[in-house]
Amino acid sequence: MHHITWTALLLSVTLSVSSGGNVLVFPLDGSHWVNMKVLVEELHSRGHSITVVRASDSWYIKEESPHYSAITIPTAGTFLQEFFGTFAKSMLNIRKEQKFSWPHLMLQFEVINMFSEMHRQMCEMMAMMFQDKVLMKSLTDAKFDVVLTDPAVGGGVLLARRLSLPLVLNVRWTVHGEAHYAIAPSPLSYVPYPGAELTDKMTFSQRVQNMLTYAFSLFQMQMIVAPHYTAFCKRFFGPEVDYFSLFQDADIWLMRNDFTFEFPRPTMPNVVYMSGFHCKPTRTLPVDLEEFVQSSGEHGVIIMSLGTLFAELPSDISEEIAAAFAQLPQKVIWRHKGAKPSSLGNNTLLVDWIPQNDLLGHPKTKVFVAHGGTNGVQEAIYHGIPIVGLPIVFDQPDNLSRMVARGTAKVLDIATLDRAVFVEALRAVLYEPSYTENMQRLSRIHHDQPMKPLDRAIFWIEFVMRHGGAPHLRTQSFRMSWMAYHSIDVILTLLMALLLLVIIMFLAIKKCFSVLFKKKVKSD
Template sequence: MNLQQFRMWHTLSLTLALVSIVLLCPGVNCSKILVVPLDGSHWLNMEIILRRLHSRGHEITVLRSLKSWYIPENSTIYTSINVRMLEDEEDLEVYNRLLLDVIECRKKSHFVRSFCQQYLITKLFSKGHGMLADSAALLLDDPVFMQKMHDAKFDLMLTDPAFPVGVILGRFLKLPVVFNVRWINNGESHFTMAPSPASYVPVSGTELSDQMDFADRVKNVLFYIYSQIEQHFYISPAYSDVFKRHFPPGTDLLSLELSADIWLVRADFVFEFPRPTMPNVVYIGGFQSQEPAPLSGDLKTFVESSGDHGIIVMSLGTFVSALPRETTEAIAAAFAELPQKVIWRFIGEPPASLGNNTLLVKWLPQKDLLGHPKTRAFVAHGGTNGMYEAIYHAVPVIGLPLLFDQFDNVHRLKARGAARVVEAYSLTKENFLEAVKDVVENLSYRENVQRLSRLHRDTPVTPMDTGIFWIEYAIRNKGAAHLQPAGYSLPWYSYFCLDVAAFLSAILVTVVWFSVFCCRIICCRRSKTKLKGE
């Protein structure tokens, strides 16, 4: 081999090596990412992100509970470590019992019922945050585990901060932190990190839109005050002992959360109401939505047999396994009178009133059914994932909200003219049948959701690619402190300029007092001069 051939071979080898590195892990060195997810439906969208990160060559470690509901211990895309989490103390029956209590709350007046169900959630969360604080303490107090974390030399913490174990661990390890977030502590994430004027930004749980009259604004302000009380008197104190023992003085839960480098917020303003935001917030709402795959087997046969009438899809999510028996019987009886075929994700004893047009399944390929041209409507509980999939595939919704944010979600879609809302506590065969027929037959619902779908899809970069870019951005730059507003570090009285207002008020009072004092002296002198003259 002569010198020229050697140089050509050497150049080709280097080129192939560089191409291999770029293809394996484009745009960033292959990194080690520590992930603390939330179980249930939150895990479903976290797993989608992890699969994309794994395909780009990143090494992923996931902390999970040994009794995890949905997070598998063995996976081809990550290595798992079993730790104590909330799932060790709870089971899915907790949410079924909560559902029955919420249904009772919904029977009260519109103003009262929101506070009633929020109080139920407060009780649940106050207990849950105590358990989560214990879980965080166990991790930080375990020298073997913590040494393992330090020795792994992770480049990033990716976590869902609805449960803050990942927030605490990530900051203790001094890692850049990226949130995959919509809900945090006691409400929607924006209320933690962005200005939220109560005059037009509805507080989580109020079921209000951004068009509020005076009574709505009263309710919104009261809910905001309640949420602050919940945060500062029920949630934050649960972690005080952990912070005293492991963090610098003055550390609290909110300060750790606000120090996150990037917030990947699962929201899109096609669905959310416009509101103030922050420079380190990236919107990835609907990132989990995908094009449908062809149906197969009995499901394909059932759907194709629906003819021109099409099908209706019903699913109530992952947490709640069943509605009260009388409710499911009413739903089944209403479905039986429809010309459409119905595919219903259902767990439990089949309703006695089930019609021949209804197929019960324990699992269904939701995206494939919603994306099928024969789908006419989606009966859903209002989970975020389902709402964005309905928007993505342009399917109008009959909302049957049950817990947590579901009431707000379906009311957002209702405000856009793309959904009807029915209540579990008052549901009858007649009113449910009327709602379904209205959504299927009234073209305005489909036209409105088609418009939302066009807007949602009209982006230069997909939400998934946007999210992956900013995760790798935080890795490349070892965080994104330059995007964090200075207001996060201000005390509350400085943030609201109350100290400035007090200072200016003091000056004004001093000037007024001095003016009055001078006027009194001048008036007294004139009075004395006048009396002497007389």
């Protein structure tokens, strides 16, 4: 605990003399930190002082950095490389069975329990921080201008509430799922819910599927998220505070996608699209890598990377992939860990790490074999490189389904992959010009904008810092009841008034006929 306290006290002094703004960053580890780090470094380059809250067992987030100071919180979190790596291997093994089985059902429960435990430990870490009076005082005294956080976990949102600071989200996912569903109208009739792998043109059966996917997701969130954050808010903020309203009350939502990737849908004034903000122009490759790329001649190069979690595949899958690559005239650069496949061809280079952005931007790169993470898909769009997708888990299948809908990718099931199917998909994307043409068209659209996505993101963070928030852009619709939001009460009131008017008119007409009938009887 003393480690936290002294670090924070030192920061409060350091930050007070900074000429720029003071930004408190609460990131999510793993691949999410990769893009948050881009914002951190850019803010630092513009003279702002950055403080990053990190767990002591952080995977990617280092304690020492020239770009930020760190507050390290002692914790034994479960959302580590080893934990997710074990889960990824389990998912692959279950999918290889090609049927819905008892182990498959158990894996679904394991996913629920895993994320529930992640959020439980997040609330535990935040409780530790909130109860450390010296730490909280030092954070208050540091006079931060804004909290920048990834709302896929709730720590930064809770901290912003406790410190009464403006809140900016670096977001695609919140604790409840895709971010648009938190604040923007999202009609399920034409807005495909992530996970359903649908487009904005749905048949009746697909709309049923979309609705059921959405309902099941809400059910999962109630099991995974609600118990932990509800209890936390009741303890520290009082029973009247709904935890998710704290997310919805954020000033700016920096959205890590745009409408080259997303299907057209309603949005809100405080949603700022910054798709591809982490992408950069190509830099020179290391000499040995450049020589290998140039040796491909007119055939070009295929790049394969399945991200950090999936770099080490089961040996039988690796053998099929290697054998498929060996049949092609292209050179292949494959980010691969584990034993070297026996079927590996002379045209394939295995590496532990690749400069992915620089390789995708190289003029000899023809195809990107990818797992479909958001960062990689956006880099492919940025550089105009078509994709052969091998999705494994999380949002990857849905991300790649959007690329398939745009004619920029072919997607295969990695769990049942064989060399013949893989070669066929690679040749299709390599030699059918429509895949490259469609991706290059998306790339031109992405680049044709008045302001670079990173500059736009930084502008809005600094806007919030200059003005102490952006309440004029925040909708209050989430504070309305479901009945009021959909005007059900108004519709019912008007229908009752109409019914009453009809009854009155009916009774008046009936009375008139009654009087006329009586007069006629008397005259007779």
